Amino acid sequence: MPRQDPKTRSNNFNEVALGYSDEQAQAEASRCIQCPKRSCVDGCPVWVDIPGFIKAICDGDMPDAVRILKDKNSLPGICGRVCPQETQCEATCSLAKKGAPMAIGRLERYVADWERAHMQSLNPPIVQPKPNGKQVAVVGSGPAGLTVAADLAKLGYSVTIFEALHVAGGVLMYGIPEFRLPKNIVQAEVEYVTSLGVKLELDSLIGKLFTIDELLNNGYQAVFLGTGAGLPMFMNIPGENLNGIYSANEFLTRVNLMKAYKFPEYDTPVKVGKRVAVIGGGNVAMDSARCALRLGAEEVYIVYRRSEVEMPARREEVENAKAEGIEFKLLTNPKQFLGDEQNWVLGMECYEMELGEPDDSGRRRPIAKPGSEFIIDVDVVIVALGTTPNPVIAQTAEGLEIGKRGVVVADEVTGETKKPCVWAGGDIATGSATVISAMGAAKRAAVSIDEYFKG
Amino acid sequence: MYKILLKQDLVPNIHLFKVAAPNVAKKAQPGQFVVIRIDEKGERIPLTIADWDEEEGSVTIVFMEVGTTTHRLALLEDGDFIANLVGPLGLPTHIDKFGTVVCVAGGFAVATIMPIARAMKKEGNRVISIMGARNRSLIFWEEELHRVSDQLIVTTDDGSYARKGMVTEPLKELLETGERVDRVIAIGPSIMMKFCAKTTQPFGVKTIVSLNPIMVDGTGMCGCCRVSVGDETKFTCVDGPDFDGHQVDWDLLFARQRIYIDEEKRSFEQWQSQHGILS
Ligand SMILES: Cc1cc2nc3c(=O)[nH]c(=O)nc-3n(C[C@H](O)[C@H](O)[C@H](O)COP(=O)(O)OP(=O)(O)OC[C@H]3O[C@@H](n4cnc5c(N)ncnc54)[C@H](O)[C@@H]3O)c2cc1C
Ligand SMILES: Cc1cc2nc3c(=O)[nH]c(=O)nc-3n(C[C@H](O)[C@H](O)[C@H](O)COP(=O)(O)OP(=O)(O)OC[C@H]3O[C@@H](n4cnc5c(N)ncnc54)[C@H](O)[C@@H]3O)c2cc1C
Ligand code: SF4
Ligand code: SF4
Ligand code: FES
Numbered sequence: 136m137p138r139q140d141p142k143t144r145s146n147n148f149n150e151v152a153l154g155y156s157d158e159q160a161q162a163e164a165s166r167c168i169q170c171p172k173r174s175c176v177d178g179c180p181v182w183v184d185i186p187g188f189i190k191a192i193c194d195g196d197m198p199d200a201v202r203i204l205k206d207k208n209s210l211p212g213i214c215g216r217v218c219p220q221e222t223q224c225e226a227t228c229s230l231a232k233k234g235a236p237m238a239i240g241r242l243e244r245y246v247a248d249w250e251r252a253h254m255q256s257l258n259p260p261i262v263q264p265k266p267n268g269k270q271v272a273v274v275g276s277g278p279a280g281l282t283v284a285a286d287l288a289k290l291g292y293s294v295t296i297f298e299a300l301h302v303a304g305g306v307l308m309y310g311i312p313e314f315r316l317p318k319n320i321v322q323a324e325v326e327y328v329t330s331l332g333v334k335l336e337l338d339s340l341i342g343k344l345f346t347i348d349e350l351l352n353n354g355y356q357a358v359f360l361g362t363g364a365g366l367p368m369f370m371n372i373p374g375e376n377l378n379g380i381y382s383a384n385e386f387l388t389r390v391n392l393m394k395a396y397k398f399p400e401y402d403t404p405v406k407v408g409k410r411v412a413v414i415g416g417g418n419v420a421m422d423s424a425r426c427a428l429r430l431g432a433e434e435v436y437i438v439y440r441r442s443e444v445e446m447p448a449r450r451e452e453v454e455n456a457k458a459e460g461i462e463f464k465l466l467t468n469p470k471q472f473l474g475d476e477q478n479w480v481l482g483m484e485c486y487e488m489e490l491g492e493p494d495d496s497g498r499r500r501p502i503a504k505p506g507s508e509f510i511i512d513v514d515v516v517i518v519a520l521g522t523t524p525n526p527v528i529a530q531t532a533e534g535l536e537i538g539k540r541g542v543v544v545a546d547e548v549t550g551e552t553k554k555p556c557v558w559a560g561g562d563i564a565t566g567s568a569t570v571i572s573a574m575g576a577a578k579r580a581a582v583s584i585d586e587y588f589k590g
Numbered sequence: 591m592y593k594i595l596l597k598q599d600l601v602p603n604i605h606l607f608k609v610a611a612p613n614v615a616k617k618a619q620p621g622q623f624v625v626i627r628i629d630e631k632g633e634r635i636p637l638t639i640a641d642w643d644e645e646e647g648s649v650t651i652v653f654m655e656v657g658t659t660t661h662r663l664a665l666l667e668d669g670d671f672i673a674n675l676v677g678p679l680g681l682p683t684h685i686d687k688f689g690t691v692v693c694v695a696g697g698f699a700v701a702t703i704m705p706i707a708r709a710m711k712k713e714g715n716r717v718i719s720i721m722g723a724r725n726r727s728l729i730f731w732e733e734e735l736h737r738v739s740d741q742l743i744v745t746t747d748d749g750s751y752a753r754k755g756m757v758t759e760p761l762k763e764l765l766e767t768g769e770r771v772d773r774v775i776a777i778g779p780s781i782m783m784k785f786c787a788k789t790t791q792p793f794g795v796k797t798i799v800s801l802n803p804i805m806v807d808g809t810g811m812c813g814c815c816r817v818s819v820g821d822e823t824k825f826t827c828v829d830g831p832d833f834d835g836h837q838v839d840w841d842l843l844f845a846r847q848r849i850y851i852d853e854e855k856r857s858f859e860q861w862q863s864q865h866g867i868l869s
Contacts, residue, residue: 299809301627301634301674309811338676340809344613365811369823376816376823376842378849385812393633393806399860402633402658403806404853478845525810527828 136241141458145428148313148396151455152216160245163238164192170229175239178227180575181214181282183207185224185239188246201250204243209285209328210278210574212251212320213307215244218571219449251323263332267291269588272355274341274528277305279361279561279573281328286581288331295355297339300392305363306562307570309392310384312422314429318391342531347557357556357584360543361577364522364562370414374472375518377480379406383415383423383519390426408515411435412483414469415519416446419567421453423517424461435461436511440468440488440501466490468501470508472516483511524563532557542566550580558584591671592626595648600730603655604698605664606640612647614639614677620705621683621800621832624649625808627674628662635659636805636827638702639678649677652701658857679808680831683709683798689772691715692764693739694757694786696722696778700731702800703777708738710775716740718771720760722782726751757782758789765793773798776835780843787835799835801826803846818842 137153138144144151155163167189175185184203191200204211218224220240228236269292273280276298284294302308304321329335341347341362350358367382369375386405389395393403411427413420416439424435437456439446442465446453457463466488473482487507490499523541534554536544545552545559552559560576562568596608614624623638641650655661666672683706691710695703700721711717719739723729724747736742743760744752753760757778765771774797776786783799790797803815803826810828817826818839824830 299676300807301676338674339613340676340679343678344617365809367811367813369813371823376818376846378845382813385806385814388806388812394631398853399857401631402857404850404857406849477848478842527810 136238141455141460144314145425145459148429150317151314154248155241155245160192160242164189164242166230166235167193167237168230172229175224175228175237178224180223180571181208181578183224183243185237189237189239189242192242192246197246197249197253200246201254204246205327207578208243208574209282210324210570211243212247212324213278213316214571214574215240215242215247216316216320217307217311219569221450223571247320251320264289264291266293267588269293269357270295270355271357271359271584272297272350273359273361274347275299275305275361275363275561275563276303276325276335277361277363277561277573278307278570279363279563279577280305280359281325282574282577283359283361283558283560283581283584284333285328285331286578287584288328288333290581290585292585293332293334295334295336297336297341297345299338299340301337302392303335303337305361309388310419310422312387312391312426313396314425315422340527342527347528347532347554351556357558357587359550359577359580359584360528360552360557360559360563361561361573362525362528362563363573364524364542364567366523366525366541367518368520368522369518370469370520372469372471374474374480377472377474378478379408379480379514380472380516380518381406383413383419383517384522386423386517387419387426390430396426396430405430406515407431408513409433410511410513411515411517412438412464412511412513413517413519414438415521416441416448417519417521418448418452419521420517420519421448421456423519424456425459427515427517428459428461432515436464436513437461438464438467438469438483438485438511440466441490441498442466445498464511466501468503470503473510480513480516483513483516484508485511522562522567524566528563540566545576548579549583550576551583591673592675594666594668594670594672595646597666597668600652600701601728603664604652604701604728604730605655606650606652606701607663607666608643608646608648608650609672609675610647611649611675611677612644614649614675615642615644615647618642618649618678619682620685620709622678622680623808623831624651624675624677625679625805626651626672626676628659628666629673632662632673633659634674634806634808636679636802636808638699638800640701640704649675650701652698654698657854658861661858661861676808679827681829683775683800683832685709685713687714689715690770691717692761692771692774693717693719694722694761694774694776694778694782695719695735696757696782697724697728699777699800700735703775704731704735704738706775706777707735711738711740715772718764719743720745720757722746722757722778723751724748756785758785761786762789765790765795771795774835775799780840780847783835784838784840787838787840791836797835798832799838800831801833801838801843802831803843804849817846
């Protein structure tokens with residue numbers, strides 16, 4: 136798929152991947168052999184009819200491709216861009232064995248983009264099902280909340296989403312940067328969900344404005360919790376509260392949600408920094424580093440305590456980051472941060488690490504080499520070490536069971552929690568995972584909620 | 591959108607808004623705050639809930655003009671709208687029957703300490719309030735605060751009204767006279783809260799302060815508002831804003847409040863030039 140050139144793109148927030156042309160999409164779609172086993176579908180947590188929508192592309196029937204895709208996936212423009220397809224649908228595609236699986240994600244993106252460009256004018260009649268008189272409250276408007284809301288609305292439920300922030304979308308709006316997932320696409324897909332009749336209550340922090348029990352006592356017969364894993368983790372090492380040290384959540388929220396890259400037109404500032412260190416090796420670290428670069432940092436480092444093979448980030452994102460000029464400092468782990476008299480960070484003392492025996496995660500455990508300390512000069516640091524569920528919900532709801540690392544315990548298949556009439560899914564139940572796994576959990580919860588009401 | 595039902599200019603640079611937010615009004619408790627955003631391009635800023643009216647469905651905020659957002663806010667009038675208001679946020683102030691409670695308020699905080707003084711009084715405490723301002727023209731709500739206090743002491747820095755000096759002076763005298771004080775609540779500029787805490791420390795009187803670091807979401811998601819209390823990192827928006835003043839690392843708070851000082855200046859200058867105001 137064509138992309139913006141690395142030199143150009145490292146100076147702007149426009150989307151990196153440019154999408155298929157009609158000819159490219161046709162050529163790719165025609166490679167699908169329409170296998171009767173449909174093994175690709177097994178790899179998709181939301182059960183998209185992949186051969187079906189690809190066939191519609193081949194037949195030149197784009198409205199039908201849209202219909203088939205959206206039947207299972209309410210957020211195709213998002214999934215086509217950020218699903219880790221290489222470990223999902225494309226991994227199980229039968230052509231994968233021959234080394235060249237179908238580019239399912241890119242085709243999905245192509246169909247969704249075609250819809251945004253053309254369907255408005257076609258004005259598709261949205262068939263509103265007959266209301267069944269049942270009310271469901273959904274807490275959180277990330278991919279999990281949007282999916283469960285859309286699926287239940289399609290079945291006739293009256294659904295209200297409560298969202299703490301001033302826009303819907305969760306991590307899709309505040310975390311994943313514009314250059315990977317344009318915000319107008321997220322909002323277009325949110326609008327699709329509200330066009331199904333879903334009500335959206337923004338600026339509503341559940342636990343404070345209403346507790347879950349208050350929702351249940353005030354007309355909602357079921358509650359779905361999709362509040363994600365938004366609590367940032369820090370390292371608890373000396374100097375971590377120095378000025379210039381951000382959690383990835385704060386840095387990305389300022390940049391993406393509050394549009395600090397357009398400061399002062401948008402009034403939320405962010406420190407740009409000349410030498411920026413991002414600590415961590417996941418997608419969040421890559422996104423933070425690439426944002427810092429685009430804001431104008433001269434040098435951006437990824438500081439990761441293991442080696443490149445253990446990095447949890449998607450291969451593609453690591454490649455993108457490298458192509459843009461981000462420097463990787465591997466087998467390196469901070470010991471403490473050093474600051475000046477004004478409390479500004481100016482250096483990071485690090486250990487060199489080596490890999491020992493595998494730990495619980497199956498990856499080789501990093502061990503600090505004694506006496507190996509050295510200093511990296513920095514003026515901004517972004518800590519991207521992961522997040523856990525925000526405790527506000529758990530603190531204010533009796534009867535929820537809380538598991539390891541603050542997750543809400545929910546049945547893996549149905550999403551039922553230990554509290555009657557309350558379901559949960561997505562990052563709140565698993566810890567940080569993926570958009571598509573959150574959507575899959577939400578879809579299964581929608582089925583379970585529907586079964587519960589049908590008795 | 592949240593409608594401004596009433597605007598009052600309390601003093602030239604401190605204003606009061608009553609904003610329509612019926613659900614927040616039902617839940618608000620003393621010491622909690624809201625985060626507001628004026629419009630699409632605006633910043634999210636926290637403001638304490640100074641009062642609420644469940645029947646009318648309104649919450650009251652009182653703010654002082656300091657930078658771009660608060661100056662822009664001051665230009666709005668009755669009937670205008672602000673884009674976003676989320677709350678009530680933070681933990682409520684711990685209200686209990688302590689005995690004698692001294693409420694110390696500096697500047698705009700005369701408004702924000704009101705619900706706390708009122709609740710302390712209602713709980714059966716003897717409430718002694720101390721309010722301070724730079725000069726006479728900045729005094730407001732003297733009567734109102736008096737009404738919810740057993741005793742009120744007023745100070746101005748320059749002596750243009752009431753007692754000359756800082757709020758810490760009458761506070762110290764109270765403690766020195768051997769008056770039994772069971773708890774002090776100090777709210778206002780950070781520097782004032784720090785010195786109130788310093789004043790009470792030798793007397794061992796528990797002193798609660800309401801911290802005001804920079805915030806973004808106000809829901810515990812970003813960590814921008816982290817402060818150090820008793821050598822532990824806390825997120826002010828969810829663990830506070832009230833903390834034990836004797837345990838707060840004040841220098842860290844002051845430093846972190848200055849993170850964006852250059853950007854705030856740039857933003858304010860741009861805003862002034864756009865509005866034909868020469869700095
Ligand atoms: C920077 C970054 C990059 C990522 N990149 C990818 C990627 O490329 N591909 C991928 O598949 N995954 C990626 N992920 C992970 C993915 O975004 C998450 O797994 C997914 O968003 C989880 O969805 P969710 O619906 O469970 O929660 P979230 O998206 O976290 O949404 C939760 C929502 O609930 C709201 N909320 C929280 N508490 C309350 C409350 N008490 N009341 C009301 N509302 C509340 C929050 O404000 C938020 O809007 C990335 C994550 C980050 C942070
Ligand atoms: C819990 C809490 C309650 C508060 N209650 C009140 C109140 O009732 N009345 C009142 O007048 N003020 C209150 N403040 C302070 C108020 O939020 C700031 O004055 C306001 O954000 C300034 O914005 P500005 O754009 O006008 O000024 P800026 O030029 O942006 O900043 C001026 C000063 O405000 C601080 N500040 C800037 N941005 C923020 C932010 N996003 N969050 C917090 N502080 C910031 C800066 O440290 C700086 O010292 C409260 C702060 C907190 C944390
Ligand atoms: S939703 Fe994701 S996993 Fe499913 S088909 Fe689309 S790209 Fe593949
Ligand atoms: S497995 Fe691959 S080739 Fe077969 S139908 Fe699915 S996408 Fe087409
Ligand atoms: S303001 Fe973001 S965590 Fe407190």
